[in-house]
Amino acid sequence: MAPKILITGSTGYIGGSVLAAITRAHPEYEVTALLRKVTQTYVDAYPRVKTIVGDYDSAEILANAAAESDIVIHAGDSDHKGAMVALLNGLGRRTTTSFLIHLSGTACIADFYSQKFLGVLNDRVWSDVDDIEALVNLPDDRIHRHVDKLVIEAAQTHGTHIHSAIMCPPDIYGKGHGPGITQSFLVPFFYDSILAEKVAFYVAEGKNRRSQVHIDDVMSLYVKVVEEAANSLKTGKIRDECWGKNGFYFNSSSEIVWKETAAATGKIMASLGLIDSAEPKQFTVEKVKSMLGGSGLGLYMFASNSRSRADRGKQLFGWTPTGPSYEEVMEADLIAHHKDKQRSIDVLLGRQGPTGK
Template sequence: MAATGYIGGTVLDTLVKQHPEYSITVLLRSVPDGFSERYPNVNIVHGTFDDTQLIANTAAEHDIVIHGGKPKHIPSLEAQITGLLRRRGARPGPGFLIRLAGTGIIADWQSDTYYGKLNPKIWSDVADIDEITSLPDSHLHRPADKIVQAAAVSHDEDLKTAIICPPGIYGPGRGLGNKRSLLVPEMCENMLELGHGFYAGPGANRRSWVHVDDLAKVYLRLVEAAVEGGGKAVWGKEGYYFASSQEVSQFDLAKEASRILHSHGLIPTAEPKSLSIETVREMRGGSSWEPMGVYTWACNTRTRSDRAREVLGYVPDAPSLAETLEKDLLDAVEHVKLNGPTYCPNLRL
């Protein structure tokens, strides 16, 4: 597993604390200061996602592989599958692959029907699994998901797979690398640059969210099941796990974020403003992907974590987005002061 990213670092920390008896190997491009002191029993392999032969060889030596970063990086994903299949005969039982994807797969960004408006569709990873696993390749994450699911079908006895599909993630990471989420810091920088909070159109579009600690619980439960040979978890085509714990409208999020930033004297008004779809389309946060602005600020990504709750006993209990929003926003402000802006290059504090 990669273990210095926002998700990977939190998952590693969770596994080490909950199961110090596990033998864990991580892929690191560079070793953060204090890593070996904090995780003395974790094995380190030096490399990147592009070192596919290294990844395949390492996967072949392990029973469980966590694909915890760069969810659209297909060569590394294929290398993990190749390595896990190569272990056949060396050790009893199947190999397990747990892949990180995202709710971008069901986001309604491809049509302007619901830009800034409420889409009534809430996707279930149980009731809608057939539709989710037959979406066209134009949906985010679908090409990589297809590779995982095809491998699971073709090698059912030797390879068990699961796909974790988180929504927007918030809260501080617990690893030694990146501790920052994406959406809240990006929203913060845009609000600071604009001088006010914002939402697209009427702002009724809604996004599901999960605290990074709750997301790590889904990984933990799946790893524990894999250690048991599969346990009660569902694997293969239906081994698809949304991780959402709540949902919030863009208007409500903008209103609360505006109140917080204004209360700290960071923006001149506590009232958010409606922006046109054309304006938010250009707010890409440095991404070259043209739809990024409407995907981030104008579309709906509404999901229910039915499978994780029903099969894994997933009970999210971390603080809500509303409870952590002030700290997350102020941490984002401090990051800009210390390191400069990440998403809005013209921002000055």
């Protein structure tokens, strides 16, 4: 019997790509997607996918949907505690084996909490095998931790029939494959900040490093983890090394050095006539801290180290990244975001309809 799968976030960059990857790899799976609104475009693209209408605050809808699902893939808001509580409550109603696959991110290991490493290389590289004890016991003030902790402790608090995993990708690049957002997180943020400052930038030495991965490589690991869950449902055999306190999966494939990335981005944006000079400029910590609303997000995005090694997926499933490098798709990602912003401006000014080109 095909597993029943619930997917949240299916119009987002990652969640939409998960939906596309799972339905393409396994059209026999019974997939249900949570949507705020069901559009004809969505129905036409995924005629075999069932839909339920709701959002992350729709606790009862989420709980009921989870209770009816063998596998829940929560690929939406990583930090919405209420949504996770509702999904776990629903899975807790079940008496049969079920799986929860939750989307987190490597902000949880970024070192922007320490002034010492802002713009400076940190040699620390986290492994999802060698450092698993530290990862499942991160301080409670780390980004994503308040929800990740619920996932790690799911079986303990909601029933031993629940087997959970955390997918923890770094900065993702490349075009997404879903019906909604198809652009990554990092490139638009950096583009918009450069546009506002009229120059590409870095902090201190600009030697801070960030792990990267192409969206297709993230999806190939998602498919392998979902297949592991489906096979366990079929055989009744659970591999403990895949789930619970062991079920933490980095998705990293490569790294970037921030000053080098700033220089390459500045060159592209200068060639588009968006800034005058391709040469990046050194910014102070205080300047970057004030960006993106002054929340400190700028320090995480542009000045921190966030380095991870995807050992678990490679060891358990033979996962091998094959996607193009960040450098190979950076220009296409930037141009795509530039065109999207220009279309938005044109729509706002009435120069074309929202579907115009």
